[in-house]
Amino acid sequence: MQGIIFKGIGGFYYIKAENGVVYECKARGIFRKEKIKPMIGDRVEIEIIDEKHGNISKIMPRTSELIRPPVSNIDLLIVVVATINPNPDFYFLDKLLVMAEARGIKPAICINKTDISSSQEIKQIYKNTKYPIFETSAKNNSIPDELYDYLKGKTTAFAGLSGVGKSSLLSLLVGDELETGEISDKIQRGKHTTRHVELFELKDGGYVLDTPGFSSFEAEIIKVSELCGYFPEMSEYLDGCRFSGCAHINEPDCRVKDAVNDGFISKSRYESYVKMYDILKQVKQWEL
Ligand SMILES: Nc1nc2c(ncn2[C@@H]2O[C@H](COP(=O)(O)OP(=O)(O)OP(=O)(O)O)[C@@H](O)[C@H]2O)c(=O)[nH]1
Ligand SMILES: [Mg+2]
Ligand SMILES: [Zn+2]
Known part of the structure; x- marks a missing residue:
């Protein structure tokens, strides 16, 4: 039987199974050896013990x-x-x-x-x-x-x-x-x-x-060179810059900066980009 872990308390995992039933499950010892711990959100396979209990036997590959x-x-x-x-x-x-x-x-x-x-x-x-x-x-x-x-x-x-x-x-x-x-x-x-x-x-x-009270997410490792790719409105301008490795900050003939000046990329978004770029450039671990 397959299901999804929606809650975990004190070593027990609560799984909503395909049949609509909620099973209280434990993870079998096998996971400890493999050093994977079930997480909330995991798609799992369970072995049913009785109408309310089961064991997690397999964790499906995670998408994120x-x-x-x-x-x-x-x-x-x-x-x-x-x-x-x-x-x-x-x-x-x-x-x-x-x-x-x-x-x-x-x-x-x-x-x-x-x-x-x-x-x-x-x-x-x-x-x-x-x-x-x-x-x-x-x-x-x-x-x-x-x-x-x-x-x-x-x-x-x-x-x-x-x-x-x-x-x-x-x-x-x-x-x-x-x-x-x-x-x-x-x-x-x-x-x-x-x-x-x-x-x-x-x-x-x-x-x-x-995500109550989480004012920050985990430390993130992002390559500086990839940062502009995470600002979707910048992507259409990236090819037009004079320098192929353009950081879009101090370089001349930068299409991204032109797009900011022309209002196609908002100033606020660009300022965030520059701030993140400066931080990423200095540290490998980026505390978001
Ligand atoms: N005027 C107004 N007040 C709202 C609205 N939505 C929430 N509030 C109020 O804003 C306050 C905070 O709302 P919460 O839902 O607790 O905010 P939260 O994002 O869950 O906050 P944390 O749990 O601290 O991360 C409460 O007093 C709500 O009643 C809204 O659409 N309009
Ligand atoms: Mg809240
Ligand atoms: Zn540029």
Whole structure:
């Protein structure tokens, strides 16, 4: 029987199997020898012991892996940003977007708290990235159908500064019957957040994951020369620079800098690029 690990507590893994049943499982000793530990998000094969218990016998190859929070097989990253309270931190946002790109996770942007301020500036900055942009107000229960469609059948992590509304959005997405019930408690609103990682199933299929209190992701090793490839709106200009190894910073005849001056690449995004470039140039380990 195959299934997905959605929760782990004290050496037990909770697996939603193909037949819809949740099994409490242990990992067999074999994994200790091979030095792999099952992770939340893993697709696994289990041997069923009885109607509630089983053993994990095999872990399927992972498509992606995050270390903090420890979770595998994430398809999408939704970077949540609030219009205000807290104000957007564009450099932080861009780091999350680059981190996703570097890990092969598809990023999108969710602008929340549209009930208290305008989303205009944020939309303007990210327009040319072509990343999907969703506008929400968790307070007004306003989530566009396009976001539900986007998440369907996928495993999606929600990230962003503390207070932007990740938990509020997830409570809405996961289901109305749970508004004041179990899930709302488990997802934990407010400031006092834990590092407990759990995938929550969506009604239409797919899973979502909160990353409470994670103001940073793991250290990332990205080659400086590859950095511009993680800014999608830059990619069409890269071939036009005079120097083939152009860093797009101080070189003459740089098409990327031209595109910034002409407004095809936003200044804010370019500033993030330069800042990240300077850091990557100096250190191999980049603490995102
Ligand atoms: N006005 C307004 N307030 C919101 C909205 N969404 C969330 N809030 C409020 O913003 C505060 C923070 O929301 P949370 O959902 O706890 O934020 P979070 O991103 O989960 O924060 P951490 O768990 O600390 O990372 C709460 O007081 C929410 O009620 C919104 O769309 N509009
Ligand atoms: Mg939260
Ligand atoms: Zn250049």
